[in-house]
Each structure stands twice: as C-alpha cells, then as structure tokens.
Amino acid sequence: MRKWAICFLCMCVFAKLMSMVQTQQSSAYRAQQTEESNQSDTASFTFMGVGDNLIHGAIYYWQQQAGDGYNFDSMYKPISKYTNKDINYINYETICAGEELGLEGYPLFNGPVEINDAVYKAGFNWMSLCSNHTYDMGLEGVVKELNYMHKNCPDMTVTGAYTSKKAAQTPTVIKVNGLRIGLASYTYGLNGFKLDDDHKWLINQISESKIKSDIKKLNKVSDVQMVTMHWGTEYQTTPNAMQKKYAKLLNKLGVEVIIGTHPHVIEPVTYIKGDKQDTLCYYSLGNFISAQDHNENMIGGMAGFKLIYHFDTGKTEFKNVTFTPTITYYNSNFKNFKTYTIHEWNDDLAATHLCTVSEGEDMTKQWVQDYVKGVMGDLKGIKVIYS
Secondary structure, three states: OHHHHHHHHHHHHHHHHHHHHHHHHHHHHHHHHHHHHHHHOEEEEEEEEEEEEOOOHHHHHHHHHHOOOOOOHHHHHHHHHHOOOOEEEEEEOOOOOOHHHOOEOOOOOEOOOHHHHHHHHOOOOEEEOOOOOOOOOHHHHHHHHHHHHHHHOOOOEEEOEOOOHHHHHOOEEEEEOOEEEEEEEEEOOOOOOOOOHHHOOOEOEOOHHHHHHHHHHHHHHOOEEEEEEEOOOOOOOOOOHHHHHHHHHHHHOOOOEEEEEOOOOEEEEEEEOOOOOOEEEEEEEEEEEOOOOOHHHHEEEEEEEEEEEEOOOOEEEEEEEEEEEEEEEOEOOOOOOEEEEOOOOOHHHHHHEHHHHOOOOOOOHHHHHHHHHHHHOOOOOOEEOOO
C-alpha cells in the first residue's frame, strides 16, 4: 500500500512536469511564430548612389595615345569598398559605346567600352542611361551601349533607354530581400536632338503625362518606387522651379526615392511630405567623375540609406540616411583620375590637384567641408558626413 502511494505520487509529479514542459514549448513556439510573423511584415534594402559618370576625352587621352588598349579599373577602385549595398547606383552622363563609332569628348560624347567594364567590376549594379548626352551618337550609339551592357555586365540593371518598344513599355522591377522595387529614369532633354516618331520610346524624357502613365503601371507591379531625374540648372546649387514641381508630382504619385543629377554641382537633400508617404529627394549628386576644371565641379555626393517597407500598411521608413561628399582627383597633366570620398581626401592630394596647381583654386579638405556645409544647410533626418 505504501509502495503504491509512492508510485502514484511519482506519477503525479511526472505528469505535472510534463505539463509544464509542454506549456513552455507551446509558449516558445508561439513566440517564434509571432517573431516570424513580425519579420514577414517588413522587408528592407540598403542603397548607395553616386552622380554623373562624365567621360571627357582627357580621361582616356593618354591610353588612346599609347595604343595599348584601355583599362580604367584603378579609376573606380577607391569607391569599390562602398559598393557593398543591395543596390549600388551610378548615373551615365555620357555613353561609352566604344571605338567603332569613334571616341568623342565635349560637346558630343562617346567613351571606350572599357569604362563599362570598370564600373561593373567596381560593384555598381544599377545605372541610368538617360541624360541630355545619351543620344550624342544617335540610335546606333544607344543600342551598342545597351547591347554591350547586356552581354558583358549581365547583373547591371539599366534604366531610361531601351533597345525595343516592348522593352520601353515594360516596367523595370528588381527583387531584393523579398521586396519588389520599381525603377525608372528620365531626362529633361537631348541637347536639341529629336527622336523620330518611330523611336520616341528610345529614351525617357520628362513630361507630366508620361511620368503619370509610367508610374501608374509601375505601382501595380512593385512595392517601392525609385526614380532618377536628370534635371536642374547647370552649376546652380539650389533646385529650380521645374525640379520642385516634378519632385512634388513624383511624391503625389507614390514614389519613395528621387535621385537627381545634371547640374554638375551638388544640391540639397530633403524629405517631401505627402499624403501617401514621404519622398526622400537628393536634388543633385553632382559629378562623380569628370575632367571639368573647377573645384565646385570636383565635388559630388554619395547617397546612402536603408529603406524599410511595411507590407501591412504600404508605408516606408528610412534609416541611416546620409550624404557623403566625393572628390574627383587628377593631376596637372590630366593623369591619375580617381574619385575619393571625404574619408580618404587629404591636403596632400589637394596640393597636386589640377584645380590647385593650374587654376589656383582651393581643394583642401577644409574647403570641401565648408563648401558642402554651405550647400546643404541644416538638414533634418539626413546626416552629412564631413570627415
């Protein structure tokens, strides 16, 4: 009888312990399910972007004279450590369709195809081929550039120019971390060139009706929309009325991010408030690389942010939004072209820069910092990197 009572007591204790374990397992399972559910409610991606890839003849002149072929890997190497984001963007101010069409500098541009190889090796995976110089070599130049990119840079997404009407009418959407990101690019014009009626689709040009139509289609097939705009007034560090008008329009249409280029100088960054969402707008990232010869044209910007999208509300939030100054370097012999960020820039480089040696212009780190501060002003929710 006593043994039976002890046995019964042990069974009760065992049952109680098993019940407690099952409860704990159930609670842990529910917590895991809740965590997984919360995770699936959002998706995010990281972004970096730079301004105009402006290939003047001076950039390839010495290699052209040597006649030993072209290699521009070293020109982009200093920036390659920053192209580790999900999306790494660059704007092609000028096409690089190669020697077959004849290499040209200002005012009608065409660079070596090896520029494309170097950009791709440096880690960029989104480029806009949509500027006022995109049509400098006509239809053949655009098609050659695009075909080269498709063949030799397969992971590069190109927006703003197309090889067919069907491609032009198909929204560009990339998938990153479970998020559908819609991309589009537009330019204010083509330096007086006109596309014939059979090729109006070749290059996206800014117009209210086209943008409304395109973004409406893009909204249907993507969660987030990012648009690049080649706009503004050259050498002006403040946005003009046209830029502000279209920035508001894009915000109204639901676009989350605007990346601007064309002025060859930097312009401020801002949030455009809207009923649907706020739009992060970099009005101008300036030049990324060029052979222009004034200190203000040597200063560009690197955009950076993390975008978080909430599937349940369709709302977007931004984290770690930054503007990092970039500086194009070359010496007084128009050699050794490279682009650095403010992190690497120093007064030894400044002292040998063409703008200092030949033009007598200040390129010191302090000048760069002061210049950027003067353009950017007091930004809210956006961190400008100064050192």
